Amino acid sequence: MSKGSLYIVATPIGNLGDFSTRAAEVLRNVDIIACEDTRVTQKLLNHFDIKTKTVSYHKFSEKERSGKLIEMLSGGQNVALVSDAGTPIISDPGGILVENARKEGIKVIPIPGCCAAITALSAIHNDGTFAFLGFFPQKLSDAKNVLEYAKNFNLVFYESPNRILKTLDFIKENLGCVDISVARELTKIHEDINTFEISEMINYLKNSVVKGEIVFVVHKKEAKENFDYIPKAQKLLAEGFSAKDAAKIISTIYDVPKNDVYKKLLDK
Ligand code: SAM
Numbered sequence: 001m002s003k004g005s006l007y008i009v010a011t012p013i014g015n016l017g018d019f020s021t022r023a024a025e026v027l028r029n030v031d032i033i034a035c036e037d038t039r040v041t042q043k044l045l046n047h048f049d050i051k052t053k054t055v056s057y058h059k060f061s062e063k064e065r066s067g068k069l070i071e072m073l074s075g076g077q078n079v080a081l082v083s084d085a086g087t088p089i090i091s092d093p094g095g096i097l098v099e100n101a102r103k104e105g106i107k108v109i110p111i112p113g114c115c116a117a118i119t120a121l122s123a124i125h126n127d128g129t130f131a132f133l134g135f136f137p138q139k140l141s142d143a144k145n146v147l148e149y150a151k152n153f154n155l156v157f158y159e160s161p162n163r164i165l166k167t168l169d170f171i172k173e174n175l176g177c178v179d180i181s182v183a184r185e186l187t188k189i190h191e192d193i194n195t196f197e198i199s200e201m202i203n204y205l206k207n208s209v210v211k212g213e214i215v216f217v218v219h220k221k222e223a224k225e226n227f228d229y230i231p232k233a234q235k236l237l238a239e240g241f242s243a244k245d246a247a248k249i250i251s252t253i254y255d256v257p258k259n260d261v262y263k264k265l266l267d268k
Pocket residue numbers: 013014083085086087088089090091092114115116117157158159160183184185186187188213214215
């Protein structure tokens with residue numbers, strides 16, 4: 001008997017209009033859909049009038065469930081794997097199932113679609129190269145280690161709205177002045193995508209209601225060294241601040257020497 005195929009199906013990250021015709025067809029035609037949370041996936045299935053049976057496959061049951069699904073696949077059934085949103089395996093369960101399927105010679109077929117990290121990057125200026133590191137580490141030593149990569153790469157992270165300000169404060173302490181992009185609620189009504197120097201980003205977020213799902217990018221550290229704060233200082237002069245006061249403000253916000261700002265302002 002020929003083995004079934006394992007389909008890894010990406011689902012929308014908010015906007016159901018992003019679900020592809022091919023993805024819907026696959027979910028309609030497989031024998032079973034393995035879901036991170038069956039209740040979440042059921043809403044998607046109802047919307048597209050898909051009647052296929054579902055089974056749960058979450059991170060706590062990966063090993064055990066993977067064994068059962070491999071048995072079904074080996075017996076000739078077709079299985080689809082989905083996560084709650086976006087592409088399975090990307091900061092989501094599924095790695096063990098794909099590994100075991102490949103070991104058993106089962107065909108693994110990706111059905112591409114949304115991924116929050118890639119969606120964010122597509123709307124943020126960058127040179128197309130980046131390191132995606134999943135959720136920002138909560139352990140201090142891990143967090144310090146990952147920031148080391150900022151010397152060479154644009155770093156892309158997932159983060160919760162409750163932690164983003166704390167995380168950005170930590171990054172400011174460790175990297176100083178650097179550009180940050182924050183993409184919130186992608187593909188949804190309150191979508192909000194911005195790039196600011198880190199201190200400005202912290203102020204911006206402090207003054208807005210930080211809710212919803214977040215992807216953030218730490219732009220390559222070299223961007224920091226080239227950061228030109230003088231136009232910001234000149235704006236303060238235009239607003240009536242003295243050169244001395246403008247230098248003081250800029251030095252506090254951007255963590256740069258006050259005298260450097262003052263001298264540059266007088267030179268201009
Ligand atoms: N597998 C998913 C993918 O392909 O993007 C990611 C799953 S991960 C458990 C969930 C995290 O992705 C959220 O906490 C958030 O950081 C990010 N995320 C998911 N949907 C998002 C959206 N619509 N806008 C911004 N970030 C999103």
